[in-house]
Amino acid sequence: MKLFQVGERKIIQHIRRRFAQEGQRLFTGIGDDTAILKASALGPAGTKDLLLTTDVLVEGVDFDFRYCSFHQVGFKAMAANLSDIAAMGGVPRFYLVTLGLSGDISLDQLDQLYEGMADLAHNYKVRLIGGDTSATRNGLFVGITILGEVEKGRALVRSGARVGDHIFVTGNLGDAAAGLELVKTRSQGLTARSSLLLRKSLLPLTQRQFYPVPRIEEGRLFLTNRIASAMIDLSDGLASDLRHICNESRVGAVVEAAALPLSDTLMKYARNIRKDPLMFALTGGEDFELLFTVPEGRISHLMRLTRHKRLRLSRIGKILPRAAGIKLKDDRGRVVPFPARGYEHFKNGQ
């Protein structure tokens, strides 16, 4: 059944029935003019600040159905938004969905889109409380707004980095960008056999592109243990996102190329296509790892936490005075300017 045969009211009823868990104690959800969040929904009165973030993915710009499924688009839209809450050290609580849909989408595809969102949302107990759906002339867009919470006055903003702080990242860098390149090129230029082999051995890269994991737990740990002085999620790429921290904190930085965490799969892929894996790590976006700064005095505590919680962290550099700029120390110890920015809308050929 296509949406143009169904009508908006039926679509909303369908979504409400399937995906909106009612929670009368906390909220009145879909089906009135607005969602109502009860005063008690956000923990003991006056102890929490609210976090609000919104992120939209547009077909043909942020995703392409030649390379991904409706489920993946829903999952990734949710991941990108959750990652912003993670980057503040916050707890995601509720979400609203804004959809632009063309009438030729089927109800089944719409379900897959919501399932992608719900699979991840469910994992973090984030609940759907409302939204809006419009038709589009063509193409789809998915906007999610998340409401989260954080201990009063404790959100991990970008502006808290101080000279002498160490720079850390969670996980590996560059996999998501390599994964996207891989799916885009896998039918081009590779023989059938090498393509199949490559695809199998490089599957982790495409997983990282289409099913990114927001670092909610890690963000919470760094906040509750007072580890991080500043934090951001890596959505546009290290080059771009480190600049955000440096600009907002009015500091400089040096990053050691040799310390950047690269997965074996990325190394293998880069060797195969004769590219420098570092470029994926530096300018590739959508890893949704956390980039954060840690004062010297908190390092030993972080090390204990890392062992205890089996975190995968890398110390990649140090915060310098602003006048030092943002520098990269390459494998041979040479200091070079940081590479150009990562992904930016209306540039990069948009």
Place this chain on the structure above:
Amino acid sequence: MKLFQVGERKIIQHIRRRFAQEGQRLFTGIGDDTAILKASALGPAGTKDLLLTTDVLVEGVDFDFRYCSFHQVGFKAMAANLSDIAAMGGVPRFYLVTLGLSGDISLDQLDQLYEGMADLAHNYKVRLIGGDTSATRNGLFVGITILGEVEKGRALVRSGARVGDHIFVTGNLGDAAAGLELVKTRSQGLTARSSLLLRKSLLPLTQRQFYPVPRIEEGRLFLTNRIASAMIDLSDGLASDLRHICNESRVGAVVEAAALPLSDTLMKYARNIRKDPLMFALTGGEDFELLFTVPEGRISHLMRLTRHKRLRLSRIGKILPRAAGIKLKDDRGRVVPFPARGYEHFKNGQ
């Protein structure tokens, strides 16, 4: 200067500088991973419920630049969202903007879009705290999410109507729909002279289409004076929106056609084009007036309030038992079924 020459970062800086009033006491806005609303931003702790609503307008579906300006689109997107808060009896406080923009839009046009939003937002002291901007392959969309507040447990939901309650509306009905028809047809089929005359004398209709006024003050009055038992804003048209109240409240209703408030301008326009003005009032959307139900015992208080505050209200019908269905009593006293629904996405030829 076109957006594709500017780049996302510069666009965000520009918007932040021009439209995001900082309010350190209440929030940290644009420029971090999420907006932070301080615990104290929403009044004395634990006394307010939160209202969250989102509404998106899509070019070619919800608006068309052949008939309206960027300023009007921004204004109307804000009006539609504020109207949802008005319909709960709430106070709008903060907003986020989600934009999809094609690269050929100019920075000046983007300013006009934000000015349209800001003109109305400013009026109600609603502050911009964040958002997201993406490119689109073509066409524009504008999504707004508003966070509002309302006295704990007091939001005016759709489900509160009871048998015997009177049905009221604010303002006039049908003007906005007539205004849209007018601009769409003004260059077709009318001679230059009659077109000019019509356009001038019918200007109020197009004003109602492009610069609708959300009924925030009225909504607040009905809540604080405990007037309304249920309330909704007229966004899809009376036929559709009264059904929402009846369905959610599990009641029926009868509306008196003769009691529907029609403007002189609408009457004149309808006469001119030989249409029944009632059809605009019943099925035309986007009036953004309030439709609400009032228990018998609160009528005299409402009458005093109406005189005192010079409200423009009409009593248009009565709530009946569910089994009675939803009926219209026409000018000659005949009871007929209520006309078909108002506007619905994915239908009406979408």
